Amino acid sequence: MKKFIKNQKLKIVIALTALVSITSYSFVDNYFEVSKNLDIFSSLYREVNMYYVDSVDPGKLMKKGIDEMLSTLDPYTNYIPESNIEDYRFMTTGQYGGIGAVIRAKGDFVIVSEPYEGFPADKSGLRAGDVILEIDGKTTKNKKTDEISRALKGSPKTEVKLLIQREGVAKPFEKILVREEIKVKPVPYFGMINNSIGYIKLNSFTENSGRDVADALKELKSNNTLSGLVLDLRGNPGGLLNEAVNISNIFIPRGQEIVSTKGRYKDADRAYKAINEAVDTELPLAVMVNSGSASASEIVSGSLQDLDRAVIIGQRTFGKGLVQTTRPLSYNSQIKITTSKYYIPSGRCIQELDYTHRNEDGSVGKIPDSLVSEFKTSAGRKVYDGGGINPDYSTPIKKLNPICNSLVNKSIIFDFASRYRTLHDSIPKGDFVLTDADWIEFLKYIADKEYDYITKSEKSLEEFKKNSEDELYYETLKSDIETLQSKLNHNKQEDIDKNKTDIVALLEDEIASRYGYQQGRIRESLTHDKEIMKAIDILNDKATYTGILSGAINASAGEKNEGAKIKN
Numbered sequence: 001m002k003k004f005i006k007n008q009k010l011k012i013v014i015a016l017t018a019l020v021s022i023t024s025y026s027f028v029d030n031y032f033e034v035s036k037n038l039d040i041f042s043s044l045y046r047e048v049n050m051y052y053v054d055s056v057d058p059g060k061l062m063k064k065g066i067d068e069m070l071s072t073l074d075p076y077t078n079y080i081p082e083s084n085i086e087d088y089r090f091m092t093t094g095q096y097g098g099i100g101a102v103i104r105a106k107g108d109f110v111i112v113s114e115p116y117e118g119f120p121a122d123k124s125g126l127r128a129g130d131v132i133l134e135i136d137g138k139t140t141k142n143k144k145t146d147e148i149s150r151a152l153k154g155s156p157k158t159e160v161k162l163l164i165q166r167e168g169v170a171k172p173f174e175k176i177l178v179r180e181e182i183k184v185k186p187v188p189y190f191g192m193i194n195n196s197i198g199y200i201k202l203n204s205f206t207e208n209s210g211r212d213v214a215d216a217l218k219e220l221k222s223n224n225t226l227s228g229l230v231l232d233l234r235g236n237p238g239g240l241l242n243e244a245v246n247i248s249n250i251f252i253p254r255g256q257e258i259v260s261t262k263g264r265y266k267d268a269d270r271a272y273k274a275i276n277e278a279v280d281t282e283l284p285l286a287v288m289v290n291s292g293s294a295s296a297s298e299i300v301s302g303s304l305q306d307l308d309r310a311v312i313i314g315q316r317t318f319g320k321g322l323v324q325t326t327r328p329l330s331y332n333s334q335i336k337i338t339t340s341k342y343y344i345p346s347g348r349c350i351q352e353l354d355y356t357h358r359n360e361d362g363s364v365g366k367i368p369d370s371l372v373s374e375f376k377t378s379a380g381r382k383v384y385d386g387g388g389i390n391p392d393y394s395t396p397i398k399k400l401n402p403i404c405n406s407l408v409n410k411s412i413i414f415d416f417a418s419r420y421r422t423l424h425d426s427i428p429k430g431d432f433v434l435t436d437a438d439w440i441e442f443l444k445y446i447a448d449k450e451y452d453y454i455t456k457s458e459k460s461l462e463e464f465k466k467n468s469e470d471e472l473y474y475e476t477l478k479s480d481i482e483t484l485q486s487k488l489n490h491n492k493q494e495d496i497d498k499n500k501t502d503i504v505a506l507l508e509d510e511i512a513s514r515y516g517y518q519q520g521r522i523r524e525s526l527t528h529d530k531e532i533m534k535a536i537d538i539l540n541d542k543a544t545y546t547g548i549l550s551g552a553i554n555a556s557a558g559e560k561n562e563g564a565k566i567k568n
Helices: 002-051 058-071 082-093 145-152 209-223 241-249 296-306 402-409 412-423 436-446 456-470 474-488 492-498 500-528 530-540 542-550
Strands: 078-080 095-098 101-106 109-115 131-135 159-165 173-178 180-183 189-192 197-201 228-232 257-263 270-273 285-289 311-314 322-328 334-343 374-376 382-384
Touching: 002 058, 058 078, 101 145, 109 131, 109 500, 131 145, 189 209, 189 500, 197 209, 197 530, 209 228, 209 241, 228 530, 241 257, 241 270, 241 296, 257 296, 285 296, 285 530, 296 311, 311 530, 311 542, 402 412, 402 492, 402 500, 412 436, 412 500, 436 500, 456 474, 492 500, 530 542
Parallel strands: 197 228, 228 285, 285 311
Antiparallel strands: 078 334, 095 180, 101 109, 131 159, 159 173, 189 197, 257 270, 257 334, 322 334, 374 382
């Protein structure tokens, strides 16, 4: 017996020795590989800088090398040089030093796209559509937008002098602005859609966004009798993980796990629970999402779906279930590195399984059924992983028709709204309605504007014509092609008349923003938002709302298990 025990001990010692040797060898081997490749890279970098035929910018060369290296990992692991730290700070805190305005390129210059209410640009009288000709006496002509943005930003209490050109004003004029600490509100608007349904728009998950959403809900509850709430996360790209937990906690009782993270190292493994008292766990809730709803937006919508706390409405979300951590590097630079994946209460991960096959906007593309696993919500409803949150009630993607696209992309809607603001000091309180006289003015305004476009059918026919010429079939097909061209040629005026309703909605939104800023735009858009109208219908129909959450109604398919149809 003693001999047997001795032999067993010997086997254990040998096994442990082998394991330690393998681990040690693996560590040493990995350390050697890292050291070797760093040495190769530094010598290569030195040789290129010294002997390449043309002079090179060492900083740009290194930045390019780092970016290309990190791109082989995932789309979210990024190098942040010292020059971009201010932009990164804005993404996480919503704060920066500047004038408080969104700018964009137009022609050779940049224009003010939207001033933030109550900040220096607004207080100095700058308006959307104003062209910035000079900054501190230096021309902005042909400068890139990011260059102009850096020039406008700066330490609070410092001055910046702008030369402005405005439509309807004969000569350019100067404005001296004093920069401030700009804090962009994560909740740009909240209010009542009708007498009983509240609405909260959340644009980002920056610091204190959970507090702002909670305060908005409390104010809505104290001033109204709520029968339902719409939380709008459409186009929200995410942000801080802890704020996603805080916002979910508003509707979920304390102690409930909301999300967990798992990574390569145990330090990355963590469960996040609701630690505060919820504001309201019973109020019927609809959460709006689309392909632009990512990361923290998916934690909120996914956890509320898994816990059967809200009906999710819209389109499948972006599909980003990776958690990033920032780590300091030398010379005040940082790396934002993916350290873990997050998992919502059903156990599913929202991360897209394939980074390469995505839609044009970067959201989740087609996922093979073989890569999708089934999970269950608290009530036993089926939900799936593989990429993004599938809504409980799917709505079609809203696409502008060609004529509206052209009017928007060529800034004609924007420019008319800027002109309207110059000609009208104010608009009636409440929802803005474009009058017949305003419509006639718009038609006059666009009479000499270029806003033509090519339809998909015209583009396909043009391509067919070119191919027939290349293959020497054109002469045979010429008369047929010309006949098709004459039938396909669109009439711009007819298109304007035919799509008047959509064009008027665009004009009303843009003009409302000139007087009510972002709040005005959002409030106006709610009056003709079909997805919001569907959310109201579901919240007002208790049988449908509870049926979706219990699994009795398959809303995406538009069917009830017993055979009845959901209202559309």
